[in-house]
Amino acid sequence: MLYFVTLFVLSWTWFIGLADKTKFRIFFPTCLLAMYLASTVDFYAHHYGLWNYPAPTDKQTYWYHLSQQFGIYPIVVYFYLQWLPSNRNWKIMFKYIFLWTLLAIFLEWTAIRTGSMEHKKWWTFAHSYTSDWILYFIFYWNHKWWVRLKQPENTS
Secondary structure, eight states, X not given: XXXXXXXXXXXXXXXXXXXOGGGHHHHHHXXXXXXXXXXXXXXXXXHHTSEEOOOSSHHHHHHHHHHIIIIIHHHHHHHHHHTOOSSOOXXXXXXXXXXXXXXXXXXXXXXXXXXXXEEOTTOOHHXXXXXXXXHHHXXXXXXXXXXXXXXXXXXX
């Protein structure tokens, strides 16, 4: 429990101290998507037993999920979007996403090492890492789509 509480508190502390809140309206839709995907994936992973957050009670497991869905995931995505490189060619974006996926897999590895999470059945770090790549591309494309959608049309 300490691991997820610490991540939740650090996430919100970093958000309060470092987030560019002037971009909240631009980033919010993608952060909502991250929250939705987190809750959906956690539901299916729990249902099919692919990974678990071991806890003495179901109530604690519920709080683990909530701390991730309303703290860690949306705030990580917020910073991911906030620090997007201004030059976004494929090579630069590959490097950028590589760094973020390393962070994500490190956090998962730490959760497993501390006993806060466990892989079940056939799920491995390779599945998580591949999923992280897919998710970061989805977040990038979703953000790009929202920005284009909100730009005023060229009337010339």
